Each structure stands twice: as C-alpha cells, then as structure tokens.
Amino acid sequence: MTDHEWYELVKEGGDAGWKLVWERVIVPEAKSSKNADLMRRYSLTDGDLMGMLYEEMLGRRKIDLYRDDGGSLQGWLRKYVRGYILNADPNKHGEISIENAHADAEDGPATMELPVDDINMVRNEAWNMTHLCFRDLWNEGPERAYVMLLKTRFHLSSEEIRDMLDCSSTANVDQMFSRSVKFMRQAWVRWDRKGFVKC
Amino acid sequence: MKVPEGKTITLTFVSHQVKDTKMRWAVNVTFPGGAGADARLPVHAEDGEGTPVAEGVFEFAGQAVRIRGGEGEIAYTDFVAGKNEPAIWMKRPGMDPVPGALTFA
Numbered sequence: 001m002t003d004h005e006w007y008e009l010v011k012e013g014g015d016a017g018w019k020l021v022w023e024r025v026i027v028p029e030a031k032s033s034k035n036a037d038l039m040r041r042y043s044l045t046d047g048d049l050m051g052m053l054y055e056e057m058l059g060r061r062k063i064d065l066y067r068d069d070g071g072s073l074q075g076w077l078r079k080y081v082r083g084y085i086l087n088a089d090p091n092k093h094g095e096i097s098i099e100n101a102h103a104d105a106e107d108g109p110a111t112m113e114l115p116v117d118d119i120n121m122v123r124n125e126a127w128n129m130t131h132l133c134f135r136d137l138w139n140e141g142p143e144r145a146y147v148m149l150l151k152t153r154f155h156l157s158s159e160e161i162r163d164m165l166d167c168s169s170t171a172n173v174d175q176m177f178s179r180s181v182k183f184m185r186q187a188w189v190r191w192d193r194k195g196f197v198k199c
Numbered sequence: 200m201k202v203p204e205g206k207t208i209t210l211t212f213v214s215h216q217v218k219d220t221k222m223r224w225a226v227n228v229t230f231p232g233g234a235g236a237d238a239r240l241p242v243h244a245e246d247g248e249g250t251p252v253a254e255g256v257f258e259f260a261g262q263a264v265r266i267r268g269g270e271g272e273i274a275y276t277d278f279v280a281g282k283n284e285p286a287i288w289m290k291r292p293g294m295d296p297v298p299g300a301l302t303f304a
C-alpha cells in the first residue's frame with residue numbers, strides 16, 4: 001500500500017487505515033525505551049496516544065495539513081505522537097512542580113532524580129482525574145463510555161464494537177469515539193480549573 | 200450482536216466513593232468471547248472489602264440483576280437494550296442503595 005492510499009484510508013477514519021496507524025505509529029513509539037519510560041511516568045497508555053491522534057487528525061481535521069506529495073505519512077504521524085508524550089509532562093504546563101516540592105529545592109538547584117513518592121502522586125492524580133472525567137462521560141452518555149473503554153482499554157476495532165454493542169454502523173462507533181475523546185479532554189480542563197477533587 | 204471471538208471482555212462497575220468500605224461495591228460483568236444474542240452474561244459482585252455480596256440487587260442497563268453469593272447474570276439482549284441507561288445502583292438488604300458507574304479499569 002502506498003502512502004497516498006494509506007493517507008486516504010486514514011482520512012476516511014475506517015479501521016483499515018487506523019489499524020496501520022496502530023501498527024506503524026503507535027506501537028513503535030510506545031515500545032521505544034525512552035518513550036515507554038516517559039509514558040509510565042506520565043500515566044499514558046498506547047490507547048491514550050491512539051485516542052489523541054485520532055481526535056487530532058479527524059476530530060480537529062489536522063490530517064488535512066498533511067502534504068500528500070511523497071513525504072512519509074508514518075514519520076509525520078510519529079512526530080505528533082512524540083509530541084503527545086513530551087507534552088504529557090505536567091511540569092511543562094505549570095500544573096505541578098515536582099522539583100519545587102522536593103526537599104532539596106531550598107538549598108539549590110533541584111535534583112534531576114524525581115522522588116518516588118511524587119511520581120506516585122502525579123500518577124495517582126492523573127488516574128483519579130481520568131476516573132472523574134470518565135464518570136462525567138458515563139453520565140453524559142453511557143454508550144459513549146462503553147465505546148471509549150472498548151477502544152482504548154480492550155483495543156477492539158470499530159467493527160467489533162459495532163457487533164458487540166449492536167450499533168448501527170462503524171461510522172457511528174467512530175463518531176462516538178471521537179466525541180468521547182473530545183468530551184474527556186474538555187472534562188479534564190473543567191476539573192483542572194475547578195481544582196482537583198478526589199473522587 | 201456478538202462479542203468478538205476469542206476475546207473475553209470484563210467491564211467493571213464501581214460505587215461512587217462512600218466513607219464506609221462495607222458500603223462500597225465493585226461489579227464485574229463478563230462478556231465471553233464469541234457470545235451471541237442468546238447468551239447470559241455472568242455478573243460478579245463484591246463489597247469494598249472484597250467480600251462477595253451475599254444478597255442484593257444490582258440495577259444497571261435498566262435491569263434489576265439479582266445477586267446471590269456474589270453471583271448473578273443478565274441476558275446479553277437486555278444489556279444491549281439498556282446500554283444508554285446511566286443509572287446504576289447496588290441495593291442490599293439493610294443498607295442504603297449506593298450508586299455507581301462504569302470505571303476505566
């Protein structure tokens with residue numbers, strides 16, 4: 001399959017194109033040791049990356065920015081995924097400063113080693129936030145929550161989800177998934193603005 | 200209506216947080232791989248301390264699933280018919296009903 005053919009399939013949002021995205025983009029990036037370490041640290045899963053890429057490419061139509069003139073679609077998509085991993089660092093957004101929280105901070109430059117407890121705290125907060133947002137998604141529309149879970153945790157294809165939940169079509173599944181990702185992002189921002197409240 | 204062949208899916212529902220761990224609950228609904236419209240889905244219910252719910256009614260998907268000895272079941276068709284129903288409750292004798300939701304676990 002040529003990059004052009006693949007690009008057309010990705011644009012359509014169907015499983016054929018996105019299965020290749022999973023195999024050629026998400027899996028290699030998630031498996032690289034550097035990224036795997038960062039993903040563990042920031043509580044990111046390969047399913048999260050897939051969801052973010054799907055939402056950005058189709059939900060926000062970034063796929064239209066790809067210049068289909070012979071450049072590597074795989075390389076182009078992988079750059080986005082690397083960006084998601086790097087941008088998941090909460091220190092980059094001023095949401096939490098692990099370094100400043102460290103005991104060494106008063107005495108000079110913060111150590112480069114992240115204290116284990118703080119990593120766990122960040123991980124737990126991210127996990128709890130995910131649960132809060134997911135609960136909101138459930139209240140908004142349980143079927144969307146099922147779709148989100150089946151895609152990102154169980155890695156089912158749209159066809160499999162269509163059959164399992166008896167949805168009208170794969171396009172319907174894709175649309176629900178895209179809206180779920182968007183909703184989760186908005187919910188995350190809402191909870192973040194309110195100040196984190198444990199569920 | 201069919202669960203993918205060779206893939207058993209277990210959905211976990213949990214109670215909203217309540218102080219008393221005995222009041223909390225977690226329910227697993229299992230979709231056996233390849234199950235079709237005539238399948239019945241096993242339901243397993245525990246309280247917040249990991250003890251099987253001796254007796255209760257788990258309300259979800261618009262159905263009241265009777266739990267005995269931590270186990271119950273729901274028809275696959277009933278689950279699909281009620282897939283848009285957000286209300287989830289665990290009702291146990293002598294205890295207040297406790298709401299919950301699907302969890303990302």
